[in-house]
Amino acid sequence: MKKYNRVLLKLSGEALAGEQKTGFDEATCIKAAMQVKALVDNGTQVGIVIGGGNFWRGRSSETIDRTKADQIGMLATVMNCIYVSEIFRYVGIDTKIFTPFSCGSMTRLFSKDEATELMNRGGVAFLAGGTGHPFFSTDTATVLRAVELDCDIILMARAVDGVYDCDPKTNPQAIKYNEITIQEVLDKKLGVVDLTAACLSIDNKMPMLLFGLSEENSIINAASGKSNGTIMIV
Helix, strand or coil: CCCCCEEEEEECHHHHCHHHCCCCCHHHHHHHHHHHHHHHHCCCEEEEEECCCCCCCCCCCCCCCHHHHHHHHHHHHHHHHHHHHHHHHHCCCCEEEEECCCECECCEECCHHHHHHHHHCCCEEEECCCCCCCCCCHHHHHHHHHHHCCCCEEEEEECCCCEECCCCCCCCCCCEECEEEHHHHHHCCCCCCCHHHHHHHHHCCCCEEEEECCCCCHHHHHHCCCCCCEEEEC
8 A cells, every 4th residue: 555655745725625615624624534544554654735725815804914814824724724633633543733833832943953853753743834934835844744744646635626727616527647746746737736846846857746536535645556546747
């Protein structure tokens, strides 16, 4: 089952919310946790970033200053990681939450050494709070942490099951890519990841695999090279 030694799993907040589209769907979170436990038990090291879209998006309000809006988004990712981390503990996984800023006793300041040590002994490192700065998406934070932690690949679990040539929600004839370069994603303006995240990925030769979280054993399949999603190569 094992294909990658260390992966950075990006969980979509929207996907974790399930059909209700906001907050958390506990059954979905438990299923994700059980899959990660199977990976960890098999020797795959896992770090996790969670988006904040189930609570807040950077442009949720046109009346709020962008910097303040992004700060709300950072805190949304912290809330998500606290919740999902506890679900992971419920299924028997040791976890720690790392943030780039102090959150009292709720999280630890990010340290590559501490996060790596945790993953080396079978724990899961939750990487919350984005980069700690406004104007950077959680996708950018995901690539940054994946590069810092020497991950083999970024696994992006979303509500959509891959990269399409147009929005499959509005066009049922949309064509799905099995493989595409990150440069092509940019050139075709497919909007899968933002420019900063894509450039950071290209510069550091960090591949991504985008897949649908709701598919059966989707995380296990993605980490073992059997996913039906889209591999984005550099």
